[in-house]
Amino acid sequence: MDVIDLLIQQHRDVEALFEAYRAAPDDERPELCVRLAEALTLHSTIEERWVYPLARSVIHGPRIDFAVEEHGEMTQLISELLHVRWEQRRREATVRQLEAVAAHHLAEEERDVYPRLRKMEASAFGLSSTELDRSASDARREALRQLAVSAPPP
Numbered sequence: 779m780d781v782i783d784l785l786i787q788q789h790r791d792v793e794a795l796f797e798a799y800r801a802a803p804d805d806e807r808p809e810l811c812v813r814l815a816e817a818l819t820l821h822s823t824i825e826e827r828w829v830y831p832l833a834r835s836v837i838h839g840p841r842i843d844f845a846v847e848e849h850g851e852m853t854q855l856i857s858e859l860l861h862v863r864w865e866q867r868r869r870e871a872t873v874r875q876l877e878a879v880a881a882h883h884l885a886e887e888e889r890d891v892y893p894r895l896r897k898m899e900a901s902a903f904g905l906s907s908t909e910l911d912r913s914a915s916d917a918r919r920e921a922l923r924q925l926a927v928s929a930p931p932p
């Protein structure tokens with residue numbers, strides 16, 4: 779599996795979590811919000827650290843700046859979602875917004891960004907997908923620290 783395959787797999791995982799959310803009973807949804815937050819935050823962290831810097835060398839113009847802005851928008855919605863996940867109405871509204879932004883963002887990357895990176899040598903990434911996997915556990919720890927998931931209300 780190369781780096782791009784790993785990223786696409788993470789996109790599918792995020793989509794599967796949104797589907798699981800829709801299928802889940804109400805009392806399981808707050809926990810799924812946390813899993814969605816983790817999956818999306820980890821993926822964005824990996825892209826911003828290892829993928830976008832490289833993408834900027836082959837994709838000129840504002841495309842990557844837009845992608846970073848969308849990450850910012852998702853980060854904002856994710857932190858909102860973690861705060862409201864115990865309040866049904868606000869949680870549902872925030873999940874809908876987050877899913878719309880994420881669906882658009884993931885589709886654009888797969889259409890415009892990833893195909894152009896696939897043409898590059900694997901070594902251009904500076905690390906293999908195995909090394910990326912390993913580095914990603916550091917990124918995961920950092921992402922989780924940033925999220926600082928709050929406890930449910932008593």
Ligand SMILES: [Fe+2]
Binds near residue numbers: 822887
């Ligand atoms: Fe992204």
Ligand SMILES: [Fe+2]
Binds near residue numbers: 825
């Ligand atoms: Fe992505």
